[in-house]
Amino acid sequence: MANFSVDGLDEFMLSMQQVAELPDDVIDDMLNAGADVAAEAQRKEAAAVLRGEYATGTTALSIKKGKVKLHRDGYRVIYVTPTGTRKRGKRKISKTRNAEIAFVNEFGVPHRGIPARPFISTANEKSAAATTAAQAAVYNKFLESKNL
Numbered sequence: 512m513a514n515f516s517v518d519g520l521d522e523f524m525l526s527m528q529q530v531a532e533l534p535d536d537v538i539d540d541m542l543n544a545g546a547d548v549a550a551e552a553q554r555k556e557a558a559a560v561l562r563g564e565y566a567t568g569t570t571a572l573s574i575k576k577g578k579v580k581l582h583r584d585g586y587r588v589i590y591v592t593p594t595g596t597r598k599r600g601k602r603k604i605s606k607t608r609n610a611e612i613a614f615v616n617e618f619g620v621p622h623r624g625i626p627a628r629p630f631i632s633t634a635n636e637k638s639a640a641a642t643t644a645a646q647a648a649v650y651n652k653f654l655e656s657k658n659l
Contacts, residue, residue: 535587537653539579542589544645546576550591552638553631560630561616569597570616573609 557571573593582588593613596606619627 533653537649538587541646541649542579542587543576544649545642546589546591548638548642548645549635550574550576552634552641553591556630556634556637557613560628560633570609570612574613 553574554571557574558568561568561570570593573595574591575594577590577592579587579589593609595609597609597612599607599612613631615625616628617631618629619625
């Protein structure tokens with residue numbers, strides 16, 4: 512008669528349960544790692560694309576990652592957006608948000624003759640693999656801490 516013996520199955524089951532219930536701090540670290548890569552890629556693409564008479568580099572420099580937030584649907588998110596305001600054109604009093612300037616550059620304004628210069632979507636597409644790799648590195652570190 513054959514005997515079957517398993518050693519360590521209980522520990523493995525506990526580890527798999529812990530992996531399935533990924534802690535919030537690991538999720539936050541993964542989001543931050545991905546956001547760092549995406550923000551840098553967006554800044555570089557903005558600096559490369561937004562050239563010309565009105566490009567000062569301010570839009571590229573204003574792209575920053577935010578803090579991790581809990582979405583109303585229950586999942587965690589982090590936003591990478593242009594922040595701040597600046598004077599633009601001949602306006603002396605009012606300021607324009609850098610996010611508005613980035614939006615106009617990204618999508619253009621056809622009826623005003625402003626062409627679309629999609630630097631954000633282009634940067635996100637180009638950096639998708641690097642962003643995923645940065646997040647996977649954080650996740651692998653978590654798995655190694657559980658001896659998996």
